[in-house]
Amino acid sequence: MTLTTAPRAGTPPRSTASLTGPASGARRPRLPFSAWHLLLAPLALLFALPLVWLLLSSVMSDAEINRFPPALLPSGIDPDGYRYVLGNALFPRWFGNSLLVSAVAVAANLLFGSLGGYAFARMRFAGSKVLLVLMLATMAVPFQLTMIPTFLVMKRLGLIDTLGALIVPSLVTPFAVFLLRQFFLSLPRELEEAAWLDGCSRLRVLFTLVLPLSRPALSTVAVLTFLTTWNDLTWPLIAINHDTQYTLQLGLTTFQGRHHTKWSAVMAGNVLTVLPVLLAFLGAQKSFIRSLTSTGLKG
Numbered sequence: 001m002t003l004t005t006a007p008r009a010g011t012p013p014r015s016t017a018s019l020t021g022p023a024s025g026a027r028r029p030r031l032p033f034s035a036w037h038l039l040l041a042p043l044a045l046l047f048a049l050p051l052v053w054l055l056l057s058s059v060m061s062d063a064e065i066n067r068f069p070p071a072l073l074p075s076g077i078d079p080d081g082y083r084y085v086l087g088n089a090l091f092p093r094w095f096g097n098s099l100l101v102s103a104v105a106v107a108a109n110l111l112f113g114s115l116g117g118y119a120f121a122r123m124r125f126a127g128s129k130v131l132l133v134l135m136l137a138t139m140a141v142p143f144q145l146t147m148i149p150t151f152l153v154m155k156r157l158g159l160i161d162t163l164g165a166l167i168v169p170s171l172v173t174p175f176a177v178f179l180l181r182q183f184f185l186s187l188p189r190e191l192e193e194a195a196w197l198d199g200c201s202r203l204r205v206l207f208t209l210v211l212p213l214s215r216p217a218l219s220t221v222a223v224l225t226f227l228t229t230w231n232d233l234t235w236p237l238i239a240i241n242h243d244t245q246y247t248l249q250l251g252l253t254t255f256q257g258r259h260h261t262k263w264s265a266v267m268a269g270n271v272l273t274v275l276p277v278l279l280a281f282l283g284a285q286k287s288f289i290r291s292l293t294s295t296g297l298k299g
Contacts, residue, residue: 011179054274056269058082064278065263067150081264085255085272090243101163101247102229105170109225110218113170117180122192130264135174143234151238165239166247170229175222183217184210226280231272248273 018139052089058081059063062073085091120132150169151160159165195205210219240246243254252269255262 023060024083055268058264058271060264062262062264064118081268084262084265085269090251094246094248095246097163097245098230098248101166102226105229106222106225108171109173109176109221113176113180113221114206114211116172118184118210120177120181121184138177139174147210147238154239160239161241161245163245166236171236173225176225178215179221180214183214187213221279227277230277
């Protein structure tokens with residue numbers, strides 16, 4: 001039999017930390033940020049260098065830009081490039097054309113992409129899986145193969161050299177339909193079934209219940225569609241001939257001549273072109289990340 005003795009009165013009990021040693025009770029120093037930031041911060045600075053160089057070059061003179069070795073910092077702020085761009089009578093027209101084409105493309109992709117994505121996600125009809133596979137297969141077809149047929153279709157419709165030739169091919173994209181379909185699959189069916197029991201139609205369920213819950217996916221589709229349409233140069237170069245119908249990207253090419261290029265104006269024009277894209281991405285950044293982490297949960 002083993003006898004245990006109780007501690008004397010007034011003797012404080014010994015803690016487990018004193019038994020294991022003083023080193024185990026000490027806390028490890030913690031960084032105020034994630035250790036991944038030590039890797040991501042230099043990469044972010046590396047990717048930001050072209051934007052910084054673009055901004056600095058836009059306030060340089062042409063002599064500083066063409067100098068070799070190039071100057072890293074401007075000797076002074078020279079607004080001649082911005083003055084040249086903003087003084088161009090057609091620049092506001094080009095900006096408005098790009099804004100109109102991009103806005104219509106974003107609105108159409110949100111509408112038609114939602115309808116198509118919801119149909120593929122919730123409705124079962126003959127050939128639905130085959131149509132989905134064929135639609136996704138079109139994403140692997142390069143634009144160079146569909147460029148001539150698209151041009152012929154736009155010519156038959158009488159839309160060549162108009163903004164309609166830029167809008168109609170961008171009304172709906174397979175990517176928008178697929179991304180929204182994947183997000184709709186991640187939503188619980190019980191919410192929609194409860195709405196059906198209350199007498200709601202499919203369209204009412206989609207617009208009043210499903211779409212408000214799909215703001216992250218809708219924001220992602222809107223941002224990516226805006227980026228693609230706003231930065232497009234190849235198709236406007238083919239479909240538009242008159243300078244009054246130019247988009248911003250196509251209009252900036254007129255600043256580059258055969259024998260002389262005003263690089264300060266080119267840089268200033270690119271800064272004004274990139275600014276709406278940055279604002280659109282920063283405004284939808286949180287929704288964009290939430291969409292990427294929630295889509296693709298169900299096949």
